[in-house]
Amino acid sequence: MADISIDYMGLKLGSPVIAGSSTLTKDMDSLKKAEDAGAGAVVLKSLFEEELRQDAGEIEDDYHPEAYDYMNADAAMVYGSAEYLEYVKKAADKISIPVIASINCEGTKWWTDFAANIEEAGADAIELNVAFVPFDKDINGTSAEQKYIDVVKSVKNKVDIPVAVKIGSNFSAIPNMVQKLQDAGADSITMFNKYFQLKINTKTLELEPIHTFSEPSDAYSVLRWVAITSRQCNIDISATTGVYNEDMLLQYLLAGAKTVQVASALYKDGMSVISDLNSGLASWMKHRNIENVSEMIGLAAKKKVKQVQTFERLQYIKIADGAIFQ
Numbered sequence: 001m002a003d004i005s006i007d008y009m010g011l012k013l014g015s016p017v018i019a020g021s022s023t024l025t026k027d028m029d030s031l032k033k034a035e036d037a038g039a040g041a042v043v044l045k046s047l048f049e050e051e052l053r054q055d056a057g058e059i060e061d062d063y064h065p066e067a068y069d070y071m072n073a074d075a076a077m078v079y080g081s082a083e084y085l086e087y088v089k090k091a092a093d094k095i096s097i098p099v100i101a102s103i104n105c106e107g108t109k110w111w112t113d114f115a116a117n118i119e120e121a122g123a124d125a126i127e128l129n130v131a132f133v134p135f136d137k138d139i140n141g142t143s144a145e146q147k148y149i150d151v152v153k154s155v156k157n158k159v160d161i162p163v164a165v166k167i168g169s170n171f172s173a174i175p176n177m178v179q180k181l182q183d184a185g186a187d188s189i190t191m192f193n194k195y196f197q198l199k200i201n202t203k204t205l206e207l208e209p210i211h212t213f214s215e216p217s218d219a220y221s222v223l224r225w226v227a228i229t230s231r232q233c234n235i236d237i238s239a240t241t242g243v244y245n246e247d248m249l250l251q252y253l254l255a256g257a258k259t260v261q262v263a264s265a266l267y268k269d270g271m272s273v274i275s276d277l278n279s280g281l282a283s284w285m286k287h288r289n290i291e292n293v294s295e296m297i298g299l300a301a302k303k304k305v306k307q308v309q310t311f312e313r314l315q316y317i318k319i320a321d322g323a324i325f326q
């Protein structure tokens with residue numbers, strides 16, 4: 001019998017499939033359904049820094065773009081910090097798989113104490129969804145990166161539970177940034193954050209949000225960076241984007257991710273996606289005589305340097321019959 005249990009940033013998961021942070025993981029019944037379907041863990045809906053600032057009386061009318069996205073996705077759901085702690089407690093009571101709380105933050109100011117409260121409330125880990133993007137021409141990349149490092153250091157100083165960092169794909173040097181986050185104390189990196197997209201309505205000239213779930217093909221740019229990073233950095237990686245079937249789950253694990261986080265497919269096809277992913281993984285392992293899932297992590301990346309170098313090729317040179325020729 002294939003063993004699909006895995007150690008992820010020190011947590012023992014029954015499966016590498018995690019129900020990713022979304023409005024679905026806000027709902028207690030959905031959390032239970034995710035557990036029953038065989039999820040290894042759940043990431044709770046994020047608490048956005050804006051909500052903490054509101055509690056502190058610093059209401060700003062220019063929401064951070066990502067917060068705007070996710071809050072718009074379910075405008076009725078707005079947590080204050082007390083409500084969020086209550087939510088973490090309820091989730092930890094309701095299910096026995098690991099509960100990963102999620103904080104969406106831009107800087108250190110709001111987090112230092114609140115992260116400790118989240119730990120006390122019963123979270124098994126925290127995922128920091130750091131979403132600081134230097135939109136201002138006077139902010140350079142180095143100072144933007146430093147913000148991430150400062151957030152990780154300050155949270156790690158306050159909690160004993162593992163801390164994952166969910167990053168965007170917009171760094172100029174992703175493996176180097178991952179290494180810096182690991183040096184700052186991060187226990188895992190989640191690749192990648194999905195940012196809010198806007199379109200211009202050509203009739204009204206107004207901006208409108210585009211609420212799209214991932215497409216399966218969105219996974220491949222993430223796959224590239226999982227493979228390239230996992231070969232160089234000795235830190236757990238959780239891949240998120242475009243997992244709809246076991247083939248993508250397998251690809252992410254073979255590229256070096258220890259876990260995957262699924263959201264869009266759960267909206268579209270329900271929690272049974274999780275059990276399908278688990279059984280697809282187990283039968284692939286059985287077919288290959290792989291006893292424990294940890295044996296296959298990075299099998300197509302870490303040990304195949306030349307293959308990963310192909311991932312580093314950015315431009316097509318020649319394509320024939322669907323294959324790339326160099």
Ligand SMILES: Cc1cc2nc3c(=O)[nH]c(=O)nc-3n(C[C@H](O)[C@H](O)[C@H](O)COP(=O)(O)O)c2cc1C
Binds near residue numbers: 047241
């Ligand atoms: C409706 C919706 C709400 C989401 N809310 C959050 C959130 O609060 N925090 C977060 O870190 N990610 C959030 N995400 C991103 C997902 O956790 C996931 O990383 C992303 O959607 C990519 O995975 P997918 O392709 O399976 O959807 C949300 C995604 C969706 C679709």
